Amino acid sequence: MNVIEINQLTKYYGKHRGIENVSFSVEEGEIFGFIGPNGAGKSTTIRALLSLIHPTSGSATIFGKDCIKYGSEIRRDIGYLPSEVFYYEHMKVKEVLNYSASFYDNVDTSRIASLAEVMNLDLNKRIDDLSYGNKKKVGIIQGLLHEPRLIILDEPTGGLDPLMQQTFFELIRAENKKGATVLFSSHILSEVQKLCGRVAIIKDGTIVRVENIRDMQKHNYKKFTLDYKGVMDVQHFNLEGVTNLTVNENSLHFLFKGDINRMVERLQGQYLLNLLVEEPSLEEIFMHYYQKEEKEAQP
Amino acid sequence: MNVFKKEMKANIKSLIIWCCAQVFIIFAGMMKYQGFADSQVDVNALFAAFPEEIMVVFGIGSVDITKVAGFYSVFFLYFMLLAAVHAVMFGAVAVSKEERDHCADFVYTKPVRRFQVIWPKLLAGLINILIFNIVTFCASVFFIAQHNDGNGLIDKVSLTMLALFILQLFFLALGSMFGAVLKNTKRATAAASGLVMGFFILSVAVDLYDKLDFLAIFTPFKYFEGATLMINDQLSFNSAAILLVVSLVFFVLTFVAFNRRDLST
Structure with missing residues (x-):
């Protein structure tokens, strides 16, 4: 079964191109890489999937449902980490995470503490006192907190030191083993190669190709x-x-x-x-x- | 409920400051009344010597300001201005601030529809303007009573506050519509405060030049008059109805526009 199906998705910002006729699908249970240089349209695609922006034409489904029409329903099972993480600056980490949890039914809030421990994050600090990397950790935890069936990561590793990246990859792999599908966007080939089975390559707003990571490694x-x-x-x-x-x-x-x-x-x-x-x-x-x-x- | 609570918490400080300012204005204003009352000068005669333009800008029209009700009715203009700025800013900021603070990707990727985020914010706005209104009411009655042998003119002040609340609602709706339609918070607040200023200038112009009377319908500041409320005990039903209907239209537009919006990071 395909968890994500994108069909000829196009987004123009006025005359400015966002993405053009993007099509690919992500199967259940895979870690799918989405790779392309900065400004290629990765975030635009992802933001359309989350109905933060409205596509100019084309469509996309998640869990078999149209992602604009059934957006709020679909998002119950999505965990999303935006590329730029900013949260309510005056709140404590704990408050932001509890606030995030309050949007979902039946969240196991004990996961806040356990995830924070794995990521080595102080829950009592204020958001504006955090470094960029630590803010990223807050983003990771709020994305994984409600044990989503689909995890969407937009450039997740920026700001994380190599050790923390490793921890993060392990976390993602563990969630994937439990059954979560992952869409992993990045502009760094090596990290996609480490984690993903298949990748879609996007450039100048269009998908260049979708291929297996093994085939790609031939072009190493x-x-x-x-x-x-x-x-x-x-x-x-x-x-x-x-x-x-x-x-x-x-x-x-x-x-x-x-x-x-x-x-x-x-x-x-x-x-x-x-x-x-x-x-x-x-x-x-x-x-x-x-x-x-x-x-x-x-x- | 979570969004509502958060919005209330985020605005509590600014609400307290607004209320304190309001209480101070009423307190200081009524002190001046004491000054007028104590001095033996014929204040009406004194003000009659002032150019009309100045009197109009300060909201002192033809009322007898040696009476406490007349004096207080002059405040209505300042209440309107202050309440308008408060409400319009609240609306404009509440609707657009997630995008300003780059938190839109956080809230709007939660399993909620956009209106489920917007309406608790507007509800919080409603509670905020209501509190502002009640504080104004209490401070008014309290300070009037001090200068009026213990009679706080509760009936008259209540009617005035009802008119004020309708205006607050109108400006909250106007602000939220700007927040939903315009590109960002900066533009929304600039447009909103500019319009409040424009409304005020227009209302002054209407007062000054009889020829411009037909323009009165375009400025909400001319929908209610302090003197009519405080002295004649009358609240224009037509004005109230028009303002409420227009507010409703603005609220609907807010939801429609916000739903169609491409949220920026």
Whole structure:
């Protein structure tokens, strides 16, 4: 069964494009990634699902029900973490969470304390005294408090330190094991790869494709930066799978896709000042993978 | 119920301040009356020497302000202004503040319809203006009694407060409509306070120039007159009916517009 079904969803803000003909569906029980650069339309899609905004055309259903018409009913079973978390500044964390709980029937409020302990959050602090990361934790707890069947996370990890991100991922996985479906939006590929089974990729307001994370990992690009002294034979690194090779003063940049051991072999015997192997940004992946593919598809 | 409680709590401080200001105005005003009454000067003759324009702006028309009822009736203009600003701001802010505070994503993703959030807020507004009204009533009766041998003119003041409450309701509705229709709180409060100012200026203009009498219908400040209420014990039924109907229309528009709104983050 599909928990979310989006059909040709379009939103224009006046003449300004929000999203155009977005369609994809999320199956029950999966952790579905929704990935795209900033401003691609992730939040717009999510906000339309939650009927915070009204789509210009197209439709979306959640649990098989139209999400504008039955919005309030559907939202009983949705937990949502907005990308920008702001809560009533003068309230205490505890008050905000109790206020949040008061909107649902039969909430187990003991979960406030247990979730706060897992997330290491002080319930007695005032919201305006919290750091951004701690506000995010408040958001996470209010999203999970009522044990929703569908969890919608919009850029959830911003502001969380790596350790807390780990804890958060474990929390999400645990909720998922209990049966919750998760829609996870992000602009960071690696975190989506860690958590999700399938992903929809959105760019400039349209869905580029929906694919399995395994297929995506075949296109696992790494970004290399080599700092060296003196002269280096650039051609030495120009092996299969290397793209975008550029030399910039005493450093060499390239993207590499393929067996990492082959690259390690090439690096042996080189005198380097520094070596950086990074996850390329989504934009870079789009540039070197999706756009290229589009060109190949239409010669 | 939760939204209502929260809204009441959020506004309690400002309500107390508004009420204190109101009590002080009545207190200070009635002190001045004592001053007039004590001095042997013929105050009516003194004021007759003032240019009419000044008297109109201060709301002192043709009433006999040496009598306590006449003097108090002059207050009505200030009550209207203060109550209008209070009510219009409450409405405009209550409806739009979630978006201003970036909390819209919090409340409106809860399992509630939008009107279920808006109406408790408006109910809180209603209670707030009612409290403001009652405080005004109590302070008025108390201070009038002090300068009128213990007679607080309860009947006359009650009628005046009824008129005031109808105006408060009108301005609450007007403010909430601005909150629902306009882009953000800033624009809503700016438009609302601008309009209150405009209404006031128009009411002064109508008082000054007889030729402009036909414009009186466009300013709620001309729907009730302090003197008519306090001296003739009359509350215009037509005025009350028009204001109530228009208020209802504004409230309906608030709900319709807010329901259609694309909420901003």
